[in-house]
Amino acid sequence: MPLTPDSELKLAFDPALIPASVHELVGTTLALRPLASDDYTRGHLQVLTILTTTPDVGAEAWTERFEALKRVQDTYFPIVILDRDTDRIVAVGTLVLEFKFIRGLGKAGHIEDIAVDPNVQGKGLGKKVIAALTAISEGLGAYKVFLDCSESNQRELPELGSKPDWNRSSGRADGLDLLSAHYYFVRRLSSRQHSTRNAATSLPVSRCRSMLRPLHQSSTDRRPFRGASSRLPRELKCVACQEQYYLHRKTPASQQRAAAAKM
DSSP states (O other), X not given: OOOOOGGXXXXXXXXXXXXXXHHHHTOSSEEEEEOBTTGGGGTHXXXXXXXXXXXXXXXXXXXXXXXXXXXXXXXXXXXXXXXXXXXXXXXXXXXXXXXXXXXXXOEEEEEEEEEEOGGGTTSSHHHHHXXXXXXXXXXXXXXXXXXXXXXXXXXXXXXXXOOOOGGGSOSOTTOSSOOOXXXXXXXXXXXXXXXXXXXXXXXXXXXXXXXXXXXXXXXTOOOOOOSOGGGOXXXXXXXXXXXXXXXXXOOOHHHHHHHHHTO
């Protein structure tokens, strides 16, 4: 089935917001455009299942959500990349525009829900989606763009002109400029693979307290640390595999606001 022209589609936002330079990135065999009202039939949800649990809610419910996003003007900017030969979606992503009081009523962009069909992974489509959403954000006047990605993908960030801001991160090893933490996290000190968890994972203390103990605790003392979060030692060790961690605490909201006001 050949690609359906944009003129025959009901799109989530004005396609003119996507710069021509971005369209050139995807080449001649693919097409990039805003999400359309009938993209349920082009496999939108199937691609999102690569990212997280995404049950098939049916065409009617999907369309209702599309219309709800479209009604919130100048806020949601979902895009898709399609195969021109099959008219099927192969990559997706969304920009959410946040309206602020700081920076003279400034705006900040949040890049969300990047997913690529496994059959075409490894071709840089995820980076193309991010580049497109970043360009849209800049065109809309956003002073900053927030992106959340896995630690394994952080090596790709310099190509996109991005770098982790550890001082303002949520404490997650996979965080980029995130301010969403609500409790303490621990992050691995060494690069050695944890016996039961992915090396890119940061573990909330609330879930890991039964596994951790102070780093300098006696080697014969196997009791896990069970103190209150406010009394957690700075350096910790996994009881199961002796992996070392350090404690990372969220920056207080007052300090976050003060830092943001200086940007």
